[in-house]
Amino acid sequence: MGNLDGRVCLVTGAGGGIGRSISLKLASQGANLVLTDINEEQLNDTVQQCCELGVSASGYRIDLTDSTALEYVVEQTKSQFQKIDVLANVAGIMETRSFLEIKADEWNRMFAINVTTTFQLIQLVAKEMIEQGNGGSIINLSSTAGRLHRPMAAHYAASKAAVISLTRSAAVALAPSNIRVNALCPGIIDTPMIQQVRESRSELLDISQDDIQKHWERIIPMGRLASPDEVADLAAFLASDAARYITGEAIGINGGTDAS
Incomplete structure (x- = not known):
């Protein structure tokens, strides 16, 4: 196949956007899947679409900030398939907030979901991979924001910078066990999350959503937003043996934004 x-x-945040696209791409390449999301309806839709591609897929609605839930979904994956080959930490949140308006609880929530759950799942799954003895691939969703300034979302940018640092540390720690750890760093991707960002920035800055869209397209050298499928293609490559010597990398999918 x-x-x-x-x-x-095992894919988190599989209910929509990048997470759904990654799940479907992995399924199209023959992978069996355990998927999680906070939105049960969207999660079930992704599970159904994956099953229609001829693979086994199951879904678990969980709150990723619940450590017990993380342990449970890893245990269920092992129970169902007796192994875990790939972990894709895709779940995350983003919000627009001017720098001086970010509250401590908003900062803490951003890091709890975007960083702490990623760290905990890496630990849990890596222990299983080491016990299996066959290596594995761990893919973390960071962002171009983790490498650039984001004054309208400093807490988000800081969390994604932390994911890059975590990825590199985990890659070195786990390399002797042949477990590869890499980060995806998308730019502006055409997803429901970005639509929410467009709406909130329009309100905050008192400019039209159309003007925000045009600004985004101007600052991207390739002149357009990426599709979730373009991120999924890279994730599938990193999950495969074709990327067997790639680890510790934070790879941009941003149409040249970093270079400009």
Whole structure:
């Protein structure tokens, strides 16, 4: 079927946007899937679409800030498939807030969801991969924001910078066990989350959503937003043996934004 035949992949944030696209891409390559999301309806839709591609897929509605829930979904993955080959930490949040208006609880929530859950799942899954003895691939969703200034979302940018640092540390720590750890750093991706950002910035800055869209397109050298599928293509590559010597990298998918 594809490059991931028989692999078992655990994907968080699979209910929509980038998470759904990654799940479907992995399924199209033959991977069996365990998927999580906070939105049960959207999660079930992704599970159904993956099953229609001829693989086994199951979904768990969980709150990723609940450590017990994280342990449970890892245990269920092992129970169902007896192994975990790939972890894709995709779940996350973003919000627009001027720098001086960010509250401590907003900062803490951003880091709890975007960083702490990523760290905890890396630990849990890496322990299973080490016990299995066959290595594995861990893919973390960071952002171009983690490498650039974001004065309208400093807490988000800081959390994504932390994901890059965490990725590099985990990659070195786990390399002797042949576990690869890499980060995806998308730019502006055409997802429901970005639509919410467009709406909130329009209100905050008192400019039209159309003007925000045009500004985004101007600052991207390739002149357009990326699709979630373009992020998913890179995730599938990193999950496969074709990327067997790639670890500790934070790879941009941003149409040249970093270079400009």
